[in-house]
Amino acid sequence: VQELVFLGGPDGALDATPKIVKELREAIERIRPKIIYLPTMLDTHHDHWAANRVFYRCIAEMDHPPDPTILCREYEVWSPLRANRLACLNGVADLKRQALEQFTTQIERFDLVHVVLGLNGYRSMYPFKGVGYAEAFYESSLPNYCQLYERFESKR
Numbered sequence: 622v623q624e625l626v627f628l629g630g631p632d633g634a635l636d637a638t639p640k641i642v643k644e645l646r647e648a649i650e651r652i653r654p655k656i657i658y659l660p661t662m663l664d665t666h667h668d669h670w671a672a673n674r675v676f677y678r679c680i681a682e683m684d685h686p687p688d689p690t691i692l693c694r695e696y697e698v699w700s701p702l703r704a705n706r707l708a709c710l711n712g713v714a715d716l717k718r719q720a721l722e723q724f725t726t727q728i729e730r731f732d733l734v735h736v737v738l739g740l741n742g743y744r745s746m747y748p749f750k751g752v753g754y755a756e757a758f759y760e761s762s763l764p765n766y767c768q769l770y771e772r773f774e775s776k777r
Contacts, residue, residue: 624652628675635671637678645679654691661695661702661759662773669698670777677770680763693766694758697740704757710741711753717741 626648628641635641649657659676660669680687695702710717718734727733741754749755761769 626652630668630671630675633668635668635675637671637674641675642678642682645675646683649679649687650683653688656692656694657763658694658696658758660698661700662770663695663702664698664700666699673770674774677767677774680767687763689762689764691763692760693763694760696756696758701740702757702759704744704759706758706760707744707748708756708758709745709749709753710756711749714738714741714754717754 626645628644628648630636630638630641657676660666660672662670662673664670694706718738721734721737722728724733738754741756742751744755744757745751745753
């Protein structure tokens with residue numbers, strides 16, 4: 622990660638407002654990323670679905686079609702996904718644990734650290750033989766992501 626961009630959407634009430642869509646579009650056009658990470662479309666959390674809606678509208682409203690070789694990687698937050706890519710977290714699991722411990726409001730409701738690292742431990746089963754931790758993603762090309770989004774949105 623070379624640059625973090627915060628769009629300032631309200632926590633718990635994110636929406637694809639023209640301002641947020643425009644800011645994301647400008648960031649994508651300026652940064653020209655090769656990979657874009659998003660919460661999975663399967664996640665039922667309002668803000669996670671809204672992040673997908675903001676991204677899709679941003680892409681749909683671009684004056685010039687974005688690079689079709691951009692990869693979209695959806696990641697798990699509150700809902701497991703059907704993974705087609707894994708990243709080994711061995712060596713950074715303690716750092717992830719420390720980051721998770723910062724989500725104090727979630728930790729008050731349940732053991733977030735245990736739940737997330739438990740899923741990451743499960744994800745290490747293949748191909749890491751259950752040793753350590755792995756992060757799971759569903760990776761697709763940008764055109765495929767847009768098709769999946771359109772199909773999924775029509776069923777919501």
